Amino acid sequence: MIIGIDLGTTNSAVAIWRDGESVLIPNAIGDLLTPSAVSVDESGAVMVGMAARERQSTHPRDTVTAFKRYMGTQQTVTLGKRKFDSEELSALVLRQLKADAEAFTGEKVTGAVVTVPAYFNDRQRKATRRAGELAGLKVERLVNEPTAAALAFGIQTREQEPFLVFDLGGGTFDVSIVEVFEGVVEVRASSGDNRLGGEDFNELLVQHVRPKLDPAGKLAGADPVVLQELLRAAAERTRRKLSESDEAEFAIVWQGEQFAINVTSADFETAAEPLLKRLRDPVLRSLRDSSIRVEALSEIVLVGGSTRMPVVRRAITRMFGRFPNATVHPDHAVALGAAVQAGLLARSEALEEVRLTDVCPFTLGVDHAEPDGRGGWRTGLFSPIIDRNTAIPASRVNYYNTVSDNQRELRFGIYQGEAREVSGNVKLGEVRVPIPPKPAGEVVVECRFSYDTSGLLEVDVNVPGTSTSRNLVIMDDADPLTDSQLATRRDALAALKQHPRDESENMAVLARAARCYEGFIGERRDAVGHWIGVFENALATQDPRTIKEARARLVEALDEIEGERFL
Structure with a gap:
């Protein structure tokens, strides 16, 4: 059995494809959403989900949430007597979801489709795969969250007009422009912000309220860690209440005394203006990259729990000049779409005619040098080969020449990102190729990138007129491919290695x-x-x-x- 998992910053969910539809799986306490929270008690026992979330206010030093934001980094957190990194913490949540699925279905889980933010880079995607492996899951495929959401919105019945998926979750923000034509779901462009979500609105609300909450300074001696968690929890409650009414109380209790203040929707919207402005840039970038005008979008689809905030919905309505579509539960759409992809992988008869294409979320390229205007060279600059939002699988080629006389080697650093200087991008690998010594500029080298939907990048460097070539395959370290599977995927890429x-x-x-x-x-x-x-x-x-x-x-x-x- 292959399951679909939405591994979220605030909450996670799991679903299966059964009897021609996606079905959400409840956890052990009957909820469809499992908090992405981990806590360790005094005995060293690990708690995951709601049990951990409930301990966050009382045991903030032994509880952690929002660790998805640190996926792919070296950041660790100490719970009890040991340290955890984001992969291990995510693995604990994934393991719990796997157990819930097996308890609900009575079947053994053999694989999973796991969703990731569209704007996750290579390191973050690999870390997510490794988390799945640590949880005992064979990660069949990583799917971008907006793409999964698009699958949940009745793709078989849609017309060709493009629509935009606006996905604002607890910790990340993604935008994807999607087209559906004759059973093919094509992502035209994706963009996003991995540091923007509901948690940021909570923090902003805390900063807005804090000076007015305690004018007498009675909280000055409070434990800062405990106090910060009390404030964060109060901000979460207040934000949710403001989704249902025009006014809500922001209140905490410290040492038997209540500190409270009323917050109106207007106050919150004014305070949230900097974050609301940040929602525009990814939208504009996705529209530019897809060459689609906002008027051509058939509708705006809302995904992610944070889109329930009225201030966000009003901002979206102003941005697009129309009301968005929220017909599918924003917290459930991504998991439901992941289950659709699981059904596709399991070759469900009800999904035979549905095919999914995606895009490369970040630009892939090499480092190169350019004249500095003073007779020298400026090195460490990024030369794109496959641009972001290129439909994948894809194969592209660029040409580079030597910059000094009698140069004997060309060295290509392989990078992923958008920065002008490669130091601001993610290095994926390196290729070195020997070249014949000739005057500067006379040796021209062909560098081809071929990239598939599973994140396998093949780099081919050839020196025309010689038999010299180099090949590098960059793939997920945790992707357990056999030699024959790798050969099959490389053969598929080889079919693309022809200039149009x-x-x-x-x-x-x-x-x-x-x-x-x-x-x-x-x-x-x-x-x-x-x-x-x-x-x-x-x-x-x-x-x-x-x-x-x-x-x-x-x-x-x-x-x-x-x-x-x-x-």
Whole structure:
């Protein structure tokens, strides 16, 4: 049995695909959401979920939440007598979800689809996989949370118009623009902010209320760790109440005395303005990357518990000029979509016609050097090869030349990120290739990146005119692929390693255009020449969608100028 898991910052959920639909699985106390919380008591026993969440106010030093934010980092937390990193803490939550699923179904869990924020980088994704392995799960696939949410919104019945998934959870914010056509779910663009979520609204509310809560300074001597947790819990309660009414009480009790103040929705919205503004940038970036105007979006789909906040919904309505769609429970959508993907992997008959494509969330490239304008070179700069939001699987190639005379080696650092300088990006590996000693600039090297939906990146570096080449495969260390499985995936990528200009369909259209150019004179010849240039520019992008659209326009123009359909 393959299950779908939404591993959230604040809450997690698990679901299965059964009898043609996604079904959420309740935990041991009957709840559909399990708090992503871990606590250790005096005896060293570990508690996960609601039991741990309930101890957070009374035992803040022995309880931890929101550890998903530190996935892929070296940060640790001490609970009881031992240290835990984010992978181990996440593994405890995943193990609990696995046990709940087995208790509910009476079947053994053999694998899982686990969701991650669309903007998780390579380190964070690998850490999530390792957490799954620590929990005894075979992670069949990682799926971006907005993509999973899109799967939960009745994809089989949707038209071709794109829609936007707005996913604001407890600790992360994701935006994805999705299109559905003839059973194919295509993600056009994803963006996000891994440091923006409901927890930030809680903290902001604490900062807003704190000076007014205790004007006499009676809390000055309080244990700061305990006090901070009391304030955070009160902020969470107040924020939730403000989702249902225009006013709520922010209150804590310290040493038998209550400290309270009323907070209105207007107060909260004013205080939250900096966070609300941060919601705009990922939206704008996803629209730019997809080349889709906001007017073309069929609807705005809300996902994540924090989208229930009225201040957020009002901000979204102002941003898009329309009311969003919240027909699927925002806390459940991601888990339900993960279960759809689990059903696809299990080859459920009800999902035979559904196919899912995704995009590369971060740009992949190498470090290179550029002239500094003073006769020297500026090194450590990022040269993108596969841009973010490229549909995957994908294969792209760039060319690089030597910068000094008699250079004997080219060294390519492999990076993931968006920063201009590679020091601001994530280094994935390195390739070194020997080259013949020649004057600077005369040796040109081809560097090709091929990337698949499971995160396998294959780097091929070739020196034209020689037999020298190097190959590097960068894959998830925790991905338990056999040699035959790895070979299969590499073969699939090999099929992509052809420049679009060499594909038969494009070669045929270019040949036809060349024939037309030779067959006409004057303005019509100039027009054909212009069209060829436009199509060659599209080929240079190596983007299948751009090339397909440009080819269709070229064929239509040639049909019109020739007065008949070319066969």
